[in-house]
Amino acid sequence: MAEINLLAKYPQVKRNFTKRAEEKTVEVRRIARKFGKAFFDGERKYGYGGFYYHPRFWTGVVADIIKYYRLTNKSSILDVGCAKGFMLYDFQKALPGAKLKGVDISTYAIDNALTDVKPFLTVGNAKELDYPDKSFDLVISINTVHNLPLNECKQAIREIVRVSRENAFITIDAYRNTREKDRLERWNLTAKTYMSVDAWEKLFKEVGYTGDYWWFIP
Numbered sequence: 258m259a260e261i262n263l264l265a266k267y268p269q270v271k272r273n274f275t276k277r278a279e280e281k282t283v284e285v286r287r288i289a290r291k292f293g294k295a296f297f298d299g300e301r302k303y304g305y306g307g308f309y310y311h312p313r314f315w316t317g318v319v320a321d322i323i324k325y326y327r328l329t330n331k332s333s334i335l336d337v338g339c340a341k342g343f344m345l346y347d348f349q350k351a352l353p354g355a356k357l358k359g360v361d362i363s364t365y366a367i368d369n370a371l372t373d374v375k376p377f378l379t380v381g382n383a384k385e386l387d388y389p390d391k392s393f394d395l396v397i398s399i400n401t402v403h404n405l406p407l408n409e410c411k412q413a414i415r416e417i418v419r420v421s422r423e424n425a426f427i428t429i430d431a432y433r434n435t436r437e438k439d440r441l442e443r444w445n446l447t448a449k450t451y452m453s454v455d456a457w458e459k460l461f462k463e464v465g466y467t468g469d470y471w472w473f474i475p
Contacts, residue, residue, distance in 0.1 A: 259470075264471060266318050281443075285303060293365045319351055323351060334395050335358045336358070336359040338398050338399060345357050360383070361378065361380065362381070383417075394421075396420055398427045400429070415464050425469065428470065428473050429472065441475055457470075
């Protein structure tokens with residue numbers, strides 16, 4: 258288990274914390290947490306404001322993940338919280354023949370996934386993964402499990418461990434000081450579980466998480 262930034266090549270974006278905080282009403286959060294069209298392709302206040310594929314987002318990240326975990330065309334990879342399958346699409350291009358699967362709670366995202374990976378994607382909840390034990394060489398979950406309440410978040414992390422043969426990598430909302438906590442609270446739209454880095458690491462030990470991890474700190 259290691260703290261490692263495998264998202265270093267993901268493009269950094271400028272965030273307007275003041276505007277997000279002003280727009281983030283109870284109703285806006287309720288709509289965003291449906292993870293439907295409004296969240297992905299609606300107004301910016303509900304989420305992405307348009308969720309489209311571009312190779313600059315995941316190509317470099319995927320290359321680093323392949324190198325770090327020594328993945329090959331025979332590897333099996335599960336993306337928990339795959340959305341429209343953008344990262345899996347870049348895995349498909351980089352590792353032809355690899356076994357790829359993706360699961361996401363959003364029916365809208367799966368219905369509007371990239372055509373080439375859509376057959377590999379299913380609608381489901383991270384807290385109950387519909388795969389046998391030790392099914393995958395690598396399980397990835399980017400900014401997903403923190404959208405669950407604490408107990409379900411723990412269950413989701415246990416599920417990631419269960420279906421992985423050895424390797425897992427997750428990223429989650431976290432903070433290291435009061436400034437970062439304030440920024441996260443102003444930015445957070447959908448996460449139901451977020452805490453300090455130290456608290457997350459304690460939780461990992463509690464649930465038996467043995468994979469690698471990194472933090473989303475806006």
